[in-house]
Each structure stands twice: as structure tokens, then as C-alpha cells.
Amino acid sequence: MKKNNLDLFSGVSSRGVWMAAAGIGLAALAKIVYTKMTRYDFRDKVVLITGGSRGLGLEMARVLATKGSKIAICARTENQLEKAEFDPELEGAEILAIRADLTNASEANKVVQEVISHFGRLDVLINNAGIMVVGPENVMEIEDYQHVMDANLWSALYTMKAAIPHFLIQGEGRIANICSIGGKIAVPHMLPYSVSKFAMVGLSEGMGAELKKDNIQVTTVIPNLMRTGSPRNVSVKGNHESEYEWFKLADSLPFLAQDSKTAAKEIIEAIEDGENEVVLTATGKIVTALKGIMPGSVTTLTQFADRFFPRSNNKELKKGSESETEATTGLVGSVTDRAAAANNEL
Numbered sequence: 001m002k003k004n005n006l007d008l009f010s011g012v013s014s015r016g017v018w019m020a021a022a023g024i025g026l027a028a029l030a031k032i033v034y035t036k037m038t039r040y041d042f043r044d045k046v047v048l049i050t051g052g053s054r055g056l057g058l059e060m061a062r063v064l065a066t067k068g069s070k071i072a073i074c075a076r077t078e079n080q081l082e083k084a085e086f087d088p089e090l091e092g093a094e095i096l097a098i099r100a101d102l103t104n105a106s107e108a109n110k111v112v113q114e115v116i117s118h119f120g121r122l123d124v125l126i127n128n129a130g131i132m133v134v135g136p137e138n139v140m141e142i143e144d145y146q147h148v149m150d151a152n153l154w155s156a157l158y159t160m161k162a163a164i165p166h167f168l169i170q171g172e173g174r175i176a177n178i179c180s181i182g183g184k185i186a187v188p189h190m191l192p193y194s195v196s197k198f199a200m201v202g203l204s205e206g207m208g209a210e211l212k213k214d215n216i217q218v219t220t221v222i223p224n225l226m227r228t229g230s231p232r233n234v235s236v237k238g239n240h241e242s243e244y245e246w247f248k249l250a251d252s253l254p255f256l257a258q259d260s261k262t263a264a265k266e267i268i269e270a271i272e273d274g275e276n277e278v279v280l281t282a283t284g285k286i287v288t289a290l291k292g293i294m295p296g297s298v299t300t301l302t303q304f305a306d307r308f309f310p311r312s313n314n315k316e317l318k319k320g321s322e323s324e325t326e327a328t329t330g331l332v333g334s335v336t337d338r339a340a341a342a343n344n345e346l
Contacts (some may be wrong), residue, residue, distance in 0.1 A: 040174065040272045043068035046119040048112070050074045050102055050159055051129030053084040055228035056178065059264035060126060065093035067268070072096040072115045076131070080244040083344050084193035094119075102129055104151040108158035116166060124174045124271065125163045127156040131262040132193045132230075134247050135237030139315045144237075145192045152196035157203060167216050175211075176219040176271050183282045184222060185291055185298060189243065208276055217274045221267050222288070224281040225250060225257040229340025231319040242310035244323035252335040256283070260343060 036332030047064055051057040052073030061071050061084070071093055075081050078099050084090070085097040096118050100107040115122050130152040133144050156177055161334060167173025182190055208218035231248040251257050258281050270278035279285045291298045327333065340346050 018066045032132075038274065040274065042124075042268070043270065045123040046070045046072065046115065046121055047124040047126065048072040048074065048115050048122060048159075048163070049126045049128055049245065050111075050155065052126075053080040053097070054233075055079065055230050056223070056226065056260055057126075057128040058084055058087065058343055059228070059260045060128070060267060061093075061095075062087070062089040063264045063268045064067075065090050066296065068093075068095075068148065069124075070094045070119050072098060072102055072111075072119070074098045074102065074111050076101050079129075080344055087344070102155035102158060105154075105158045105161075108155065112159065112162040112166070112218070121259060122163055122166055122173075123170075124176070125159060126176045126178070126271075127159055128178045129155050130178070130196075132190065132234045133237060134189055134234055134319075134320075136189055136309065136311065137191050139237045139313060140192055141315065145195060148192040148196045149199070150330075152193070153199045156200060160207060164211070168214055171292055172215045174217045174219070174271055175204075175207065176221055176267060177207075178223065178267070179204060180220045181222055181224045181279075181280065181287065184284075184288050186302065188302055189238075189309050203284050205277075217271075219270050219275050220277040222271065222277065222279040222284055223258070224284045226260050226263045226280075227251060227257045227336060227339040229258040229336055229338075229343045229345035231336055231346060232319070232340055234320045236318050236320055236323050238312035238314055239310040239317065240313075240316075240318045240323040241325045244320050245327050246309070248328045248336055249332050252332045260339065280300060292296065 018031065042064060047069050049057045049061055049071065050072075053075035057073065061073055064071055071090070073081065073084055075084075076099065081097040081099055085095050096115065098111050098114055100111045102108045102111070112122060131148055133140070133148055160175060163173065163175070168185050177200060178192070179201045180197040181187075182194040183201040186194045186198075201222075204218060204220040209222065211218055231251050233245070234247065236243050262279055266278065266280055279288055287298070329337070
């Protein structure tokens with residue numbers, strides 16, 4: 001009798017497992033079908049990309065051009081904007097190039113208004129503008145934190161606050177905030193950048209929670225390192241050559257840095273699918289998961305890694321392009337140099 005009861009219990013348990021698995025499978029299938037049916041169509045949509053004249057911003061503009069979007073790119077440097085405006089891969093697309101400093105709230109408002117005046121509307125805002133300072137914490141001044149926060153956090157908030165009223169009038173809108181794995185895990189020798197990106201992740205997630213009811217979808221994007229060619233344009237403090245070496249070489253290695261074209265396509269797809277958050281690389285997904293499960297252990301790993309970074313008391317600020325060495329211009333570094341030439345980073 002006991003054996004029969006056990007057999008019956010075993011059968012019920014097996015059926016329960018199979019039913020649960022089937023339910024999960026059907027839910028996943030339903031989500032896929034719903035996503036495809038409600039996928040956002042970028043054709044004829046007006047998209048504003050901040051920091052759109054080079055690097056990842058330019059790559060995203062190229063992807064959007066193939067989808068028939070009307071594209072506004074915004075940046076601080078006039079000559080880079082001019083080059084981007086006539087980029088061969090943007091040929092045939094309707095492009096508006098705007099020079100502005102988005103760390104100024106009034107200029108952010110003017111940019112959004114100029115886009116609407118030119119195209120008649122604004123449908124999507126992609127906050128991609130930002131800067132980076134590489135070096136040890138002991139050489140970072142309060143002004144370094146303020147400068148990076150202005151460029152990475154406040155510029156994104158200013159453009160969102162400028163765009164949201166128009167989205168509310170239209171009854172819909174989409175925002176993508178290009179954050180960073182550095183906004184999930186504090187990376188040694190990039191502290192001002194990590195602080196700004198942690199804040200940006202919080203801002204993006206909070207905006208996403210509060211704006212959904214108004215039919216405004218916010219996507220938080222978590223890239224890892226990617227080969228855009230940007231290292232030459234970062235700022236470096238401390239032992240300039242050594243700091244620039246580890247950063248540029250890491251940016252050049254395929255297993256550490258993602259291809260920028262692939263990243264741009266994945267970001268645009270995430271906006272199309274209405275994703276709340278997208279982590280772009282397997283490495284990023286693993287590290288983010290580990291941080292959630294074992295936060296103390298991940299901090300221990302970064303503490304250990306920090307022992308191998310260069311030490312210096314030099315507070316002078318230099319550009320990456322002023323810190324090149326034989327190592328950074330060699331075979332590995334040339335990967336990033338080619339990306340820089342392709343993405344208007346020179």
C-alpha cells in the first residue's frame with residue numbers, strides 16, 4: 001500500500017513538473033509573439049542621438065538610417081558633426097546636425113526645440129553623450145567628479161526633461177539611456193565615471209517606472225567595453241602612459257570589448273522591443289548576476305584587481321591621444337585605431 005501511494009505521489013509530482021515546464025514555455029512563447037506584434041517601427045520616426053557625431057552614437061545613426069528614420073545628431077565639436085553629417089553610411093537619410101553643450105539645461109531645451117521645429121515632432125531620444133576620466137582615485141579632484149557628472153548624468157536629465165513634455169502631448173515616446181557596466185560595478189581607476197553611471201542607471205530605471213503609464217518607454221542600456229575607437233578621446237590622470245595602455249589594450253581585445261556595430265544593432269533592437277533593460281554582453285550578464293548574488297565577493301575581486309593598476313600622484317590631465325606608447329600603437333592597439341578611423345574618433 002505504501003508503495004502504491006509513493007508511486008501515485010511520484011506520478012503527480014512528474015505531471016506537476018511537466019505542467020509547470022509547459023506553462024513556462026507557453027509564457028515565453030506568448031512574450032515572443034507579443035513582442036513581434038507590438039515591435040516599434042522606426043520608419044519615418046524622428047530620433048535624437050546625443051553624442052551622435054562619433055563612436056557608438058554614429059554607429060546607432062547608421063543602423064537607424066537603414067530603417068528609414070529621420071535622425072538628429074548632437075555634439076559639441078563642429079568639425080566632427082560636419083564629418084558625421086556626410087558619413088557615407090548615412091547617405092540618403094534625412095540628417096540634422098546640431099552643435100550644443102548639453103551640460104547646459106537651456107542648450108538641451110534648444111536642441112529638442114530645434115529638432116521639433118525642423119522635423120515637426122520628436123519620437124525617440126537616445127542619451128549617448130558622455131565623457132570618461134581614467135586614473136587612480138588619489139589624483140581625482142572634486143572638479144573631476146563634477147565635470148563627469150555634468151556630462152554623463154545632468155546632460156541626460158536635461159534632455160529627458162526637455163523631451164518628455166512633447167512625448168506627453170503626442171501620447172507616446174521612447175527614451176534609451178546608454179549607461180555602462182560601470183554603473184553596476186565600480187571599476188577601479190574609473191571612479192568618477194562609475195559614480196556618474198550608477199546615478200544614470202538609477203535615473204533611467206526610475207524614469208522607466210514612472211513614465212510607463214504615460215506610454216513613454218524607457219530602456220536602460222548596459223554596455224561593456226566596446227571597440228568604438230574612443231580611448232584616444234578619454235582623459236587620463238596619474239601615470240598617463242601606463243593608464244592609457246591598460247585601457248586601450250583592454251578596449252582592443254575581442255574577448256573583453258564588443259564590436260560597436262553589433263552593439264548598435266542590439267541597442268536599436270532593444271528599443272524596438274520595448275525592453276526595460278538590456279545588458280549587451282555575456283560578460284556583462286555574468287558580472288551583473290554575480291553582483292546580485294554575491295555583492296561582497298565581486299567587491300573583493302575588484303579590490304584584488306586594483307593592486308595591479310598603476311600608482312601615481314600626478315594630477316595633470318592629458319588626452320588619451322597624448323599618452324600613446326609603442327605598446328598602444330602596436331598590433332593589439334591598432335584594432336582600436338582602425339575603429340577610431342571608422343567611427344570619426346580621430
